[in-house]
Amino acid sequence: MPFALLRYGLRRAHRPFDDIPPTPPLRQSYDVAIIGGGGHGLAAAYYLSHHHGIRSVAVLEKGYLAGGNTARNTTTIRSNYLTQASIRFYREAVSLFGTMSQDLGFNVMFSQRGQLTLAHSEATMRSFHLRAEMGKHAGTGVEVVDARTVRELCPHLNMDEGGQHEVLGGLWHKDGGTARHDAVAWGYAKRAAEKGVEIHQRTTVTAIRSQGDRVTEIVTDRGTIRAGQVLQAAGGLNGQIAELAGFPLPIRCFPLQAMVTQPLKPFLHTLVSSANLHTYLVQSSRGEIVIGGGSDPYQLASTRSTFDQKEALAQGALHLFPFLHNVRLLRQWAGITDMTPDYSPIMGASPLANYWLDAGWGTWGFKATPVAGKYMAETIATGRVPDIIAPFALDRFDRFALLNEMGATAASH
């Protein structure tokens, strides 16, 4: 038994850990205001307060802490993308997850059990080869494996030999894994708050006032504040918040659904996903099987679940693992994803000089939490966009300098 628990157990009474301080009254002004108390906003607050000495920070969260997409994603962490810019960026994310528990003193349960993506067609094999070549060039742990290796990595998988969805091979990403999503946000919140960052839950931004090219005031339902710099990191509400700030973002919202079974003894070690079947599965530390897939086909800003998506995910899951038919589903939920045309995020400058963007995270936001927070904090602190996030600038859509991550994103998240 670890020492910390022993020490805890031998104390007489519970000494509160005080992870998240109660919401304080709003002050009139802050050095930095962060709109959105999800993983990204909290990570940025952490890096601002710990690495840049900026402690006068208000995190404004409409609902409860990290209750949006941070709470709803299926926790995949990986870097097997297609473009060099993305691979470089997400590779640093994976490595930051590697030390996060130690860095924060909070167990985020990063579990690098590897991600196996399946190919059921030659076209998919071609795209895997490309991702593997690009990944190897950028130095990430990714390789194309044949059907026999797939069987070794995932012994109970239905290979569907001779069938319509025969497994021809796979993309094996040994660096892929999962982490406990809530813990990531809580860990950042706890450590940021220790340095004086204020976390304001149940605080809705209702207007953003600017003069010339600078934001001057942020109006909330609990009062109006001034801030030298503003970071927008509002997940599914990014489009609406940008409108408050007075400019449009090239974002469309689609619901993304997921579901989870009752807990079972371990049988699935790796993350398994199939783009052709629009399904992926991962077994959590608790033993639940988390099942997810692609976004809903129609634009909608709603977190209501649908039945047909659940049927489709069940079909995909049972195609891959037919013996799961007796396993029972316990919960189903949805998030609102802010999708960009090239399936890549928007980070950096906005049309306003002191207003910074961390948006367009679609279905790939959780895994970027530490790295986005780190470099957005650096951007705000120095007023300069670091090279690693420069390719994700908003103006790339005007320049058509797009990052084609559609294929590397489908049903793998």
Add this chain to the structure above:
Amino acid sequence: MPDTQRLPAPWGSRIDRARQLDFRFDGRSFSGHPGDTVASALVAQGRWVLSRSFKYHRPRGPMTFAGTDANTLVQIGPEPNVRADLRALEPGMEVSAQNTSHSAERDLNSLLGLFGRFMPVGFYYRSFFGPGKNSWLKLWEPIIRKSAGLGQIDPGQPPASYARRNLACDVLVVGAGPAGMAAATSAAAAGAEVVLVEADPETGGALTYGRNGQQALAQARAALEASGVRVLTGATCNGWYADNFLPVLQGSTLWRLRAAQVILATGTQDQPLVFRNNDLPGIVTASGVQRLMRHHAVRPGRRAVVVAGTPHGVDAAEDLAEAGVAIAAVLIPPEASLPAELRARLTGRGLRVLTEAHVTEARGKRHLSGLVAESPEGRETFECDLAVIDAGATPGYQLALHAGAKLGFDDARQSFTLSNLPEGLRLAGSVAGHHTPASVVRSGEIAGAEAARALGHEAPALSSLPDPEAAWHRTYPVPAASKAGRDFVDFDEDLQVKDIANAVADGYRELELVKRYSTVGMGPSQGRHSALATARIVARETGRQVGDIGITTARPPFGPEKLGLLAGPLREPYRLTAMHDWHRKAGAAMVAAGNWWRPLHYAGKAADPQAAIADEVRLVREGAGMLDVSTLGKLAVRGPDAGAFLDRIYTMAHAAQPVGRVRYCLMLNDMGSVIDDGVAWRMAGDDFYVTATTGAVDRVFTEMSLLNTQWRMQVDIQNVTSAFAAINLTGPKARAVLERLGGDIAVGAADFGFLEGRSGSIGGHPVRIMRIGFSGEVSYELHTPRSHGLALWQALLEAGAAVGLRPYGLEASRILRLEKGHIIIGQDTDALTTPEELDMGWALSKKKPYFLGKPALDKRREIGLTRRLCRFVLPVEAGRAVGESSLVLRQGQPVGFVTSVARSPTLGQVIGLAYAHPEDAVAGGTIRLRDRKGVERAAKVVAHAFYDPDNKRQEV
């Protein structure tokens, strides 16, 4: 072992005592009767411990006998997580406890309970990540994964068959208790088509196990039977989805039910009382003990204490007394508002009634042995082996909340309430707060009549009846945390009062955060017993009201549902061309293309398929071959605006396209990227026959239909893909084959030129022929009604026998097109490919003001090309390890990749297409490829088609 035994009739309405069923639990033999559940049979034989708790491995037994607690989850054969109190007993069942070491009765892991104080709420966030960087993954997670999880998965278990059926009705009534039966009967009487869904194996609800329900039950059933209502029993309505779509699970059938009106008569959910050791086996809800006696004739104990918080507890006490169970005491909590007449019923039987009494502790090891209570008479310990807890109930709110209803809290009655019901949804019975029997039934009649009236039927307007008993019902507070702990709030997750309070103290003040941090409500019973208690503790700890705290968002499903049921029969949809069987008989290797199957090659069992494929290529280059292209997408675009419509959809000019001509079609998306291609043949002024690629046609058809709706043009679009079989006949001798077959179409070069279309008859088969092809040779693409496909195929083969005509497959086709330099959309393009990158500027009309993607394309043109698709050649040896997706490098950086590559049998070289830097992608340029072995290769770029660059062969 607790002293339980069977009661004589009339107890036991569901069991057939005459027959005995044998089964096993944890390796020991048991028996029961038909009509028993697994749990009732075990309890009848004194076996209460069915499981061990999640964290501390405490012994757990059935609590509600209604399938709502996780204590009864067992493994039956290969099936994990079966609710033993719902599953009907079958002979020979192999039942075992889950998550135990040895057995439920003697679980070696129960030692974990001793270490409870070292496992505070959220303890896993504080520890388990050292000493090294990988300690969580390598050391701690495997231990936790092994100890977490309930059932075992057997990868070898056989498949089962599941059915999926659609059902539509006027009125759906959920719950066949007295209110639901009345609602269904009254809606049906008014003329509505009604479906009544009941989770129990029979209708009646509480009438089947409550006191004095028999007469009312018989009457309600008779009325229901006469009304023509369709009743589904053993069926759980498991969620509400938009527009009154409600899935219903019944055995191995999933009913997908759509109702115009929905009435929820879902009853209530008994709540446990929080006190130390409130999880001991032998502590049962009031309705649970009544079910056990009336349904299964099980006398659940020898000596009982009853906590009567509402009239149900009084009923249960009377039932127990009549069944011969000694009643140590009936405890009435201080907050109760039971009238004197009810208390008199108990004292009239000579029972000892203690008012203002509250339970502080239960005692016992593997089973309850005593209950400690405090009352004005002092603190007293009652020896007992059964405790019946009636602490009130919460409404069955789940489905209503799925539908968007609002949950409130009535402080006077200490009860959750539902409001803001959406249109087309009504409540009836106790879920709506009715408790007096007449009032309950009337609420059902009113809901049924209202639903019928909403559908246009005539139904009597009834007024509701007084409900004096409602005031006697309430729920009970959660006491402060017991110093010694083990006062459980959430049985599934082993959470005690202090755990919830400590979660709040740790900073998790919002209910959602409390849930996520402590995992309260996340177990198999999904908060049915813990939600109210949690809300009370969080309210107390944060100084807010219970109504402000509420419960976490309720989402479907209502109860656990099998993946097999959701997935249905799992039949893979597939599509076969008219010639499919012929291909198979001819030894073709088939390959899946979406839902279609296509011949890859006809090598049969030949040792070297590559040689056979090369033969097929030679066949087309030197003689004649034919390819089944039936899977091609085919669209009929007709109407006065057809030409104008296609002008907007595709990049070339179609409004001006002459009748009889075939024109290439290129489709872009709103980013200006290439997404599909095909051809359009203008068969008449207002009639175009359009092809699309196999994989994209459904998308193209959907997009066209959507745009047609927006643009409101005079166009009709039909997807006729499966109506036609199609054959591409190609090669220098192709024309001779058609001439030999004969018909009313002149196929000579002078009469039927390249990129023209003709319709008529060939060899007696109606055909549409286009002079188009992918191979670079003279080609005729014959489309014929599907019913003629096979006959035309065979007629062609026969007519072509003399010139050596044979079929070829997809592999040869890919090589042929590559030799000719044609691209395949999706293989040689990606999400950002523009026509200019493909050197296909010729396909962009310069005159049209608009086509899909033109604005973006114009903008992208200003930026200039960043890459270009080029044709490259390599000597065979050097190109051996160059594969599709090999990178194209420039100064060590990737600038593109190979999209297609093959060894050309015709040219004796490796040829391919690749994206490269625009400066390199010019005739005579050199590109550097990194092959699969990591070796860099320099390849020469050629400007023109590898084969027949001047098109002398295909256009003759």
